[in-house]
Structures are given as structure tokens and as C-alpha cells.
Amino acid sequence: MLKALFASQLALGFAQAGVTTVLALAVMLLARQRKIHLERETVVALARGIVQITAIGSILVLLLQGPAWTSVLLLALMILAAARISAGRAKGLPNSFRFSLYAIAAGTGSVIALMTWAGVIDTAVTSLVPIGSMLIANAMNTNSLVMNRFRAEVESHTGLIETSLALGADSKASVAPYVQASLQSSLIPALDSLRSLGIVWIPGLMAGMLLSGARPIYAAVYQFVTISMILSSSALTALICSLLIRASAFSPAEQLTLRPRPAA
């Protein structure tokens, strides 16, 4: 229907964005009737999303003609933004921005660098930036999940953790089951993406490759490659983040400092 109404591709794109926005708002209004208030957050997220993606699309047009190093700059800025967003989800955890930055930068940076060196990711800006951004975005989500889950696990098992410490355990041993639980739960989305690939969903990257004339089998295999990289970088991010937040939950004298409230 929209294609008949809009002749230019740009106008069609904005019309499609308008329709999906209305749909998202309608769902939020439905949720509101059930006393679930997500309207404000949804409106802000939708507005940010359209502005940000349009801006990056415009920048990408410029970058296509720019030198290769501009993609490094862009990815670094994305990592900074991802760390800030992720830290915002971890209120109450000390040094959450710093830890998110270290974890996302190390987790995604190392995978992007290694895969670019190995020739898995093309060095062209048009390839490196979109694929890098996918890795960063997923690592950001995993980082948020691991921080939130770790805090919840520690807060709900304070008694057991302090019992371990009182029996002479070190901080690492006392909190090990909860680090493991946080890591496992944070990787569920990445693992499920890989597990359901091609059955439940055909990701946008593959569709894009097909549209641009790539051979279907290569497009399919490359999609697997991308999701595998997402899993690796997300897992590495989660691992680094959990190590950092675990250390910050204890004092140098092996005292649990991350507690719901001070002891009376």
C-alpha cells in the first residue's frame, strides 16, 4: 500500500518508519491498560532510534569516501556510547561505566581486530562498521544482563556468601556460583540466536547480502559467521565484566561490600 503512495525511496522509508512507530505506540497503550507503564521510555527510545540511525546513515555516506581509519574512530565512539547505555542499566554497582567500557572494548575490540586480521571481516568501511556495530550492540546487551543478574544474585544470596567468607573462603570461591549463574543467563540471547538461525529468523544482514547480489549459500554462511562472532564477543565481554564486578563487590579484606542495605 505504501509503495503506491510514495514514489521516492526516502519518503517510503520515513512512511514505513511512521507506521512501525504507530504500531509500537499502540502496543504500549495496550500495555498501559494493564498498568504496565512503558510509554515514556518507548517514546524516548523510538525518537532516539530514528534520529541516531538516520544520523549514522548520513555519516556512513560520507565515510564511504573516507580513509579506512575513520571506521576505527566510529567503532570507538560506538563502544563509548554502548558503555554509557549499559552502565545506566546497572545503577548501584560501583564503577559500572568504567567496567562496561573495559569489557565491551576488550570483548568486541579483540574479536573485531582478530577477525579483520584473519580476513573474516572486510576492512572496507561499509563492511567493518556495520558488522562491528552488530558485535558492539550485542555485547552491550550481554554486559547489561550480566551486571544486573550479578547484582540480583549477590543481593539475594548475601547470607550464603558471608557464610562462605566466615568459613575461610576467599571472595572468588564465595561468589563463584553466582558469577556462573550471571554468565549463563546473560548469554542466553546470543546462544538462542545461534540456535534458531535460519529456523526462527533470517537476519537482516543475510537479506541485505541477497539483495546486493551475493550467492545465497555464501550469504547464509556469512550470516552464521556473524552470529558466531556475536557469540564470541558477547561471551568475552560477559567474562571480563563479571571478573571486574566480582572484584569490586569485595573489599581488600575479603568483605562483601555489595549489599542491599547496611547491617544493623
Added chain:
Amino acid sequence: MVSVRPPILETDHLSREIAGVRIVDDVTIEVLAGELLAVVGPSGAGKSSFLRLLNRLDEPTSGTVRFQGVDYRSMDPRELRRRVGMVTQTPHLFPGTIADNLRYGPAQQGQELAERTIQDLLNQVGLANRAGENAAHLSGGEAQRVSLARSLATTPLVLLLDEPTSSLDAEAKGAVEKLILAVIKNNGLTCVMVSHDLAQAGRMAERIMVLNKGKLEKIGKTNEVIDAEGAFR
């Protein structure tokens, strides 16, 4: 003739402050080797907070504790906690069997607890031949007995008890009281026990210290403190 026992734990102007409030305020006492010292006081007096400072589960804001004459800040906190064991108000048992719980402390030092030692410890707390039972299925009194045996498994010299009977019914409470006294005597332990119940402190302790608003109000022999009017309400 008065026998002089050396102090095993000494607090030196011990204080802890949270958000500007002194929950333990300048407490200086000695815990003598082999004694049972009860810490009593009204709710919010800082009794549990004081106890947590003794094995350094919390950090003093000022002052310190000496264990066998050594400032505990110079000790490895893990080694200190093996020597100064703790039994909490609510027994927090690890998933697994009773024996798994008893093995936990020694395993942290790389030691394997012998089956005979497990049986000895369980005999001491009245749970003979129950090592293989799932710890999640125990009653409150049984769980507290396991918690006590688990603390003994690290062979401590001092035992800190934080209201060990407050979550138990009257019958279980009496039995656990007797058990604690027997365990302390049989193992030659020193004990610091927090209680909100002055009568219980009277039944069990050699000496009593009274805390109020974090401050030490009184410390002395049990009968003297109980007789003192207004010592504790």
C-alpha cells in the same frame, strides 16, 4: 586465689560508622580464653554489628581487634575467620548434603575432611548417621546444629554466635543451648554470643557485656550484670 586467663580477643576503641551513624562506638573489651561472653542489649544496640567486627566480616571505621595479641589487620582475613568461627542467627546451608556442608570450610584450605571426623562432628551436634541427608530438608533446629558442626569443622579457637536460638521454638531452643555449652566445653572453645534474651545469657554466660546505641554500658560477671538495675531492657 584467682586464676588469670589470657585474653584471646581484645577490642581496642573499636568503632563502626555507617552513613554518619556510629553503630559500634569506641568499645574496648577483652575476651578471656575459654570463657563464654554474652553480648546483650536492646534491638538496634549494635550487638550483631559488634560481632561482625570480631571476625572482620565488616571493617572497623576506627580502632582494631587483637587476636592472640596480634592486630588482626596484619593477618590474612581467611586465616582469622578459620580461627574465629561464626554461627549466624539464620543458618545458611549450602546446597547438597549435610556432609557437603561440613566439608566446605576445610576444602577452602585444600583439606579433605575425613569421614570419621564428619561422624564425630555430627555426633557432637546430635545428628549421628545423617551425613548423607539433603541439607535443604532439615528443620530449623537441625539446620542450626549443622551450622554449628560446620563451624567446628575448621577447628576454630573462638566461636561467635549471633542469636543462635532466636529462630527456634522453645523446645529446640533449650536443646541447642545445652548443645552449645557441651560443644564449647568439649572443644575447649572461647565463645562470644549475642543474645536479646538476658535470661538466656544468664543461663549460659560467664560474663555479660551490655551494649546500648553502640556503646559499652557495662561488662562484668553474669550475676553482677543481671543484678544491676536497668542494665538491659
